[in-house]
Amino acid sequence: MWSKVEALDLSESPFSNYISSLSPIKHDKAPHVAQGFIGLNSPPLVFTSPRINTIGRPQSSSVEASRNGEGDKKITHESCILERSLTEFQEGLVTDIRNEDDNKDNVSVQPSSSSGCVDEYLADPVESDCVNSAYAVNSNLKQSNNVLQSSVSGLADSKNIKIGNKNNVGIENEQGAAQGLSDELQKFESDTFDLSSKEKECKNLVPQKVVEDHGNRCNGFLQHLPGSLQGIQSYEDTAENVGGNVDVPVHSMTHDLEANELQRGMSRRCLQFGEAQPQARANSSISTNLADNIISSASLATTSETEGLGSSHLDSSVTSRTNQLVNLSQLAINLIPQCYSEKSSLTVPKPSGYKSTCQSTENMGSCSDEFEKVLAPPQDGTLEVNLCTIADSAVSESLSAMESIECKMTLNTKRKFSSEDGDSEKVKKLLNSTDGEGCKRCNCKRTKCLKLYCDCFAAGIYCAEPCSCQGCLNRPEYEDTVLETRKQIESRNPLAFAPKIVQPFTEFPLSNREDGNRKTPSSARHKRGCNCKRSMCLKKYCECYQANVGCSIGCRCEGCKNVYGKKEDYCVTEEMINRSGGRLESRVTTKPKKDVLHSELFDPHHSTPLTPSFQCSDHGKKASISKLLSRRCLPSPESDLTILSYAKSPRSPRTSDSNDMLLETSKEKLDIESYCEGIGYNNAVVLADEFHHTPLPNHPSNVIGSSLCKVRELTNLSRFQLDPRSGSLTSGGSLRWHSSPITPMSPLDEIKNLQGLDSADGGLFDILEDDMPEILKDTSMAIKPVKAGSPNGKRVSPPHNLHQLGSSSSGPLRSGRKFILKAVPSFPPLTPCIDSKGSGTQSKNDLQENRSND
């Protein structure tokens, strides 16, 4: 069975289709979503976010034992345990599957399980995360037996729970709305097993097989899957649903090393945010559902269920259960190798306020798209929010699950190899090779794993067996210390634990967007950028390269030759920027908002404190177009941060983005802020140009809406809301992800924003008041005024007529416009990011200067 799984070609898996078909809400099919997020295969199971652990979930003695010796990284548990764990997985999957079916059918929620498993199911997602930790793994194994029993009895319960969630959320409708599920999916559903059958299967599961198959992780896994592997297979076949997920992990581990690496980092970080998840879940049943979808899709994990139940109880058994679920989810996630291959990353806002961006920088591309689709907004603001939260939670969960799964897998493989070969080194190598870096762990010697030097710590996970660290304090036992240290570090740098790589991919599914561009791996960027001097960004010394992302404006690298994208390519020439900047200002006012907003919001760079340069599409370069498209940024969890950074730094962020994004972006405050402050004029200009020349049907509203939304938020929004054109504006505030507690806007920033708004407002309104029939105008205008608000106090006067401006615009401007037009035409949403490198930054001042120069 494992072999089957492996055999599956994730890249080609129908998963994407499946996801697309799935409605965001439907959690049954959510797995895809999870997958998409998941790009994280790598992180070892063990990774538990310290925070999660904080919860203080009881851990099995075994777990502790494993923790204890630092040197004690050997896996003491016997294959039996592993087998059990595997079975648990399987069971979990089965249950999940069942749950899906049940969910469909069932309406009532039944939290309690006959077996008392209910509690387990109720376990907090957080716990599940904890469980995922390596330690947890061990404990899980021990508990697996119990879990199995409980799971069997609890399956029904879990079903009920999920169902309840759905009902609560009103997801059903969405499900119905969901575009046709893939046939496979349906098939899968139809094939879903009865609880009884599942139970039987679970009972029948042979742990040994799991171990044996270990080499073929997927295979074994599949075998164990509940009885009807068929169902699973169909699942896999379909879109890489659960089965696919299963494959993925293995696959990713074995095949997608790079992706794993990236994911590793990403996933770990995502785990960090696990804390938030619980809240979000608790808050919204929808989120729960979403999580279920995502996770359940893969594993049908019940974490959401438990959470959704909101049960306060946390049993160890529950933990095990959650672990199972997590594992399942991981499997599901893994199913999406394609995503990894594509490197797209998802940024999910976390309701909790923690950054939710989980970037699977690498391969999430397609997945991300799918994800977006899934998230596709309902038009209901709340719904969107819920989706977002759900996505976040789901993502984080999936990530954690992924990690745990991987860890387990690795452990299993390790054992297997060790037992078979008796060569730990071989095992090690194998693990490394297979997992890629999924299980790779730290090797800290002096920092006690309490500094960012430590990958584990930086990722927000505890060190685990795979680690070779010395004097490690990044362990559950030292939870307090870990948390304190984290706080300290965060106090110094709120973004310290934020994902380093931001994926451009626009997060939310905009109905508009259907171009698949988001996925491009190249779109992802390192937040801070690298600082390579000698490696030319061609070695893993380079964080960008290591993350399989191209260098960007934010990079200070020298002689960049990053194969994933040179910094040069990424940035627009300063000239371009300068030119566009000066004149654009007036023009820019219109469109840019939208684009800018989006770009900023989504642009990882924006988030980066570093001043993003104006990101222009390469002038007419082919790459530019693709890049631009790819650059679309998801609102990074750091968006908040970004805003701050912008406020602080005059530099203009780059814009990327698509009309699609607009709606979403409009919602985001971050965009607005960044937009107002940082968004480079250039961007705005470019956008304006775009509009001017190539008005997009959707643009106007979208753009305006987004821009307006931003403005509103900054200015209190009232005005914009009023704007009839900005119907989208109203939506603006809906997205919540910017509110990450971690990186809340500073008061100062807010003030700045307000000021900018004020100034801008005048401009905007003026503009709006102008005849400007073109929505574009409005957007651009609004933007400009805001930014334009020259420090001098001069108000940048937007051209009364964009057309005039355009026509009058000097050569440089035109060139800029042309450039944009070419690049953008087909991709309205795209918004070239303008990065002003260094001096080139396009702060308002710069823009003014440019103008004056012009």
Place this chain on the structure above:
DNA sequence: GAGTTTGAAACT
């Protein structure tokens, strides 16, 4: 496996 190189993180 040891040593070197590299660049991020931390420190001053």
Place this chain on the structure above:
DNA sequence: CAGTTTCAAACTC
């Protein structure tokens, strides 16, 4: 904020 030191990973041999 810039420069320096420390650190651990990546890399080389």
